[in-house]
Amino acid sequence: MQRRKELPDLSRAELDLMRILWRAGRLSAREVHGQLDEAYGWAYSTTRTVLERLVAKGYLARKPFHGVNLYEPLISRPQGLARIVLDFADRVLEADRGGLVALFARDSSMSPAEVKELEELLKERKP
Amino acid sequence: MQRRKELPDLSRAELDLMRILWRAGRLSAREVHGQLDEAYGWAYSTTRTVLERLVAKGYLARKPFHGVNLYEPLISRPQGLARIVLDFADRVLEADRGGLVALFARDSSMSPAEVKELEELLKERKP
DNA sequence: CTTGGCGTGCTACATTTGTAGCATACTAGT
DNA sequence: ACTAGTATGCTACAAATGTAGCACGCCAAG
Structure with missing residues (x-):
């Protein structure tokens, strides 16, 4: 990817x-x-x-x-969703991304590897 | 409202x-x-x-x-965000809304009353 | 009074998005 | 070989969205 x-x-x-x-x-x-x-x-x-x-x-x-x-x-699911998750965390939930990532790990259909990837992506990008 | x-x-x-x-x-x-x-x-x-x-x-x-x-x-925050939260839960997180609502209760700046309102709104609407 | 700001109601315009249709080419069945 | 059914590459077009500018009226400072 x-x-x-x-x-x-x-x-x-x-x-x-x-x-x-x-x-x-x-x-x-x-x-x-x-x-x-x-x-x-x-x-x-x-x-x-x-x-x-x-x-x-x-x-x-x-x-x-x-x-x-x-x-x-061509783009992995975590990459495709990163921006969306970020936006949601910052502008709707208005909270740290951590809790949201934990929710993906626990409730979503994302594999641990995907969650890990998503987490990295959210970390490096500050917008 | x-x-x-x-x-x-x-x-x-x-x-x-x-x-x-x-x-x-x-x-x-x-x-x-x-x-x-x-x-x-x-x-x-x-x-x-x-x-x-x-x-x-x-x-x-x-x-x-x-x-x-x-x-x-004219529209309360829970009402304005309901559709967005619903979409996020169904199409991005792909999980039950419960976890997300809990996150709002715990991490966001929403008051308990607002969370309650949001919860009700998510419940009644299935889309 | 005269003038510079600021507020207001309109109008404008390029992109992006939702939603399709058309004409032409290729493929398998008769 | 012909024909009906797809697939494909274009083109279309309205509504939503991002992003402003213009002209006119009102008020306070000079």
């Missing part, structure tokens, strides 16, 4: 797709679309557009594979 | 100003602007525009007072 100095923020829709890809690892646009909760009601082309924007933003890699494009994360 | 069925989401900049007003209670545009961290580097008119958008969205009330407009929250 690469490290970028200035990774653009993820919009709401973009985060939704990243979550699917962080979970699945590598999928075609059609597969990603299939995993979207029906509740979204997106047109297939909408899914594709957001996917492409994620590629443009550097979050995903698009690899042609036997005629179809497969998308896969 | 009113209860709205469909309160528009707060954008990043809007949340920043709401935080100032939830803290101070009632301020003029100039005062709000003054409390903005220099780091923002906003023009005064930008602050005013965002303030007006908050009025339009129903988050703030604007009351003319001896020639100046004073802005004050």
